[in-house]
Amino acid sequence: MMTSECCNDIVLEGKVLAAPAPSHENHGVHFFRFFLEVPRLSGQADTLPVLIPEPMVQQVCQGETVRVRGQLRSFNNRSGVGSRLVLTVYGQEVLPPCGEAANHIALTGSLCKAPIYRRTPLGRTICDLMLAVPRRYGRTDYLPVIAWGQLAQQVRSLSTGARICLEGRLQSRIYQKVTESGTEERVAYEVSMMRLESQHEDL
Template identity: 50%
Template structure:
């Protein structure tokens, strides 16, 4: 697979649901996990996990509405509990929000690392599942599950492994049920909902 210049920008506006909880320590910096609620226009909502370094206590209080900018990150969960692929947003910037309307906007560019999986809903609407590899500046990559609908899904289904893809979308959460040792468990999956496919940037031409 040829190397693709990564693009990974996100902006969320929503509500802090809990105080930051220590997640991990890396290169001398403590990182904290914060659940963050982002309402949709439809009335549904996405609850996503933010990763924040050295959070300011006065900003990160439950009930506060914030605007955050950052990058979508993925890592493999080897604990045996919950989803194996964990998706978060690494916060680079944060501001107090001036309104209480949800905002959820991503720009991503990378390469397909698995064949697209096309299917249809029972009502016949087209869906396509993708796995996008978005390179980081220092050699690693984030592997992000994506889903497309309708005409966008049809276009995505024609793509092949290694094809470059640049998209506009949102980070969404959805709940599903899984049977574990005879017990029905509710779990949460995170994915990128593709809204539009965009032209490649000049650097990728």
Template identity: 55%
Template sequence: MEQQENRVVLRGTVAEEATLSHQVHGIAFYRFPLAVPRLSGREDRLNILCPHTAPEDPLPQAGAFVEVRGEVRSFNNRSGVGNRLVITVLARELLPSAEEPCNQVVLGGVLCKPPVLRRTPLGRDICDLLLAVNRRYRRADYLPCIAWGGLALQCSRLQTGDPLWLDGRLQSRTYLKTVGEATQERTAFEISITSIDPPGAQEERGWEESLGK
């Protein structure tokens, strides 16, 4: 299975202390929320999963401003509690930073469901997509994406199995869900698409250029 493109760079504030998530092959993985501000003044709270391979190294502290470079990951939640599809960012690099906030994602994969075009009450077009991005070792991440306006119309013409390369940002969105007689507030995560490219365009213009450097 060919590995496809999956890169993310985030710069924001550690919103809570890191807590132990799980261990795999003797490596402890810690989870913490990262608050990344938007230009609108709102912020996205994104789940970061970081391996802690050197116990003597300190974990990121709440309030620290950091840069995270890694990959967007998904897994199916079979517990019946919370969202069925859980989206996290696996940190490959985690460093203190003094640069401006950043939220940029580059993905390359294939559509695994037909695009869904809809319209807001104010008449703006939205297109929902589900992108499958291969990992190594016969696994894949299934990542929900959303496009707006003219880009939504362009994405709506794609078909299942079509390749798609995109730039975007990872965003969080709260909503209310009725479970039995109770109403629960939940958070959904999705990639808001800012541009799409034909296959191979990302390699031609380079990763550093895609980050605006």
């Protein structure tokens, strides 16, 4: 059960698709990136990006199954035209697998945009949220969350600034982006809400 304090905890277990590759350096620490293939109950799989510090690289080998504990982080990629929100799982622990696929995230944060409520072409109700989750040292992660059905109905009327606690899973989604140079295939990552623990409007 989550508390009202800031919460950003994720656990993934899946197959390492390729050996970790160098990503960047921060405060003298080298970071490496790899992708974890995490099966869904439907038989499909999510391909999720994981970032780890160099001392953990030896614990990750291509083709092996690992369990990763950490946080979901966001940053703005300004390398192209405009800015784009990039999500990455920051691995704080790499553990031996437990033998079952895992994809669980717990978040507590505040809505930084009004919810967007809509229906899919098949008639399913859906609500898009943007959750601001503070880190301990002052920065904030901005994390997209999607709610379906009854959960979408529960959160559709929340106001900007409302504080919510939720549990869900991190999923990947391929979409087509139209640019000046043509249509590009891109991958988006978002939290699919499975349970709403609590909610209240900030005064």
